[in-house]
Amino acid sequence: MINCQPFVVDSRHGKFALAHNGELVNAKSLRQKVLADGVGLSSESDSELMTQLLCRAPDNEGVEPDWPTRIRNFMKMSLTAYSALLLYKDRIYAFRDPYGNRPLCIGKLVPPDLFDGEHNDNDLPVDGWILSSESAPFYCMGAKYFREVMPGEIVCVSRDGVKSCGQVPRLNGELPAVCIFEYVYFARPDSILENQMVYSVRRRCGMQLSIEAPQEADIVSSVPESGNAAALGFAHQSGLPFVEILAKNRYVGRTFINPDNRLRKLGVAKKFGALADNFLGKRVILVDDSIVRGNTLGPIVRLLRKAGAKEVHVRIASPPLRHPCYMGINIPTKEELVANSVKPSELAAFFGADTVVHLSVAGLTKSVEVGINEKPIGHCTACLTGIYPVAVDF
DSSP states (O other): OTTOSSEEEEETTEEEEEEEEEOOTTHHHHHHHHHHTTOOOOSSOHHHHHHHHHTOOOTTOOSSOOHHHHHHHHHHHOOSSEEEEEEETTEEEEEEOTTOOSOOEEEEEOOHHHHTSSOOGGGSOOSEEEEESSSHHHHHTTEEEEEEOOTTEEEEEETTEEEEEEEOOOGGGOOOOEETHIIIIISOTTOEETTEEHHHHHHHHHHHHHHHSOOOOSEEEESTTTTHHHHHHHHHHHTOOBOOOEEEOTTSOOGGGSSSHHHHHHHHHTTEEEOGGGTTTOEEEEEESOOSSSTTHHHHHHHHHHTTOSEEEEEESSOOOOSOOOSSOSOOOGGGOHHHHSOGGGHHHHHTOSEEEEOOHHHHHHHHHTTOOSSSOOEEOHHHHSOOSSOOOO
């Protein structure tokens, strides 16, 4: 409970609250800095650490706290990876790290009677504003997507609307490092990242995968629902029919984010059922978005074979994950990643499939970046390549 967000603190200016998404890559040195100043910390939460650093008043600050300057000073101390909201009195300050690793966007609440009408969204009156890590929740709350908070940007949201308070630049003009795994797995397919729909990116990944790893087969299918868009792209590019072959139990959550391996394996066992009539005696190309620990794929392949699949060819619409993420994603050790324990040539035998092929890093990057119009463009591929956007200090 002590790590729960939002983190609320008292300051000499009154209470303020902060919530964040991500992980400070230099949290260790920042904690030492705060403790060296004689300030106690009651939790392991980066949110608490951020609040203590934001309590530091800049020189020549007036009677009221200068939050934009305080946030700029904090962002210079920790360049990534976070998006955050700070609530003080009647306003919210939203900010995103200079590399833009963690997403953050703004939604515009509109009057209910105008929400579904044929109007220019920019001309609609405003009932309020919503801030979220992704845009998917906006529609069900009666809001329209407004725009992203840009990397390094500080935005103030108040009764007067949305006002940008400027951006903190990256070191030496480096490129942004938006998390590419948001496109692969984490974001909902109907969310908008970098002004493109995530679903469209995943479909392009499937098309690129078909180009890179073609296979003679009878049908293309997906591991629902994470692989649906990529499988449809693969089917379109290859000219093969897309057929559903797995029924998903919608009352089981994502196995990848369960806290321990035992829970993840139990989740797999009750997650899928085979639609055997759709693939009996057929050669199947099974498309999924990613393989992390490798707990899910083997049982699925065995399920399909027992139900009558003649061949099972696995295609993964992202490269192998080989490196831990220090940016807030639950991939803590190399040992947990199946790509580090099984050689590429042995993956098919390990999972019981006929073939297993991943999308290349270049293919993923191309699929993501072709739909982005704003410059500069840059993505963090550290979990795939081991190249981190900044030095990590844990």
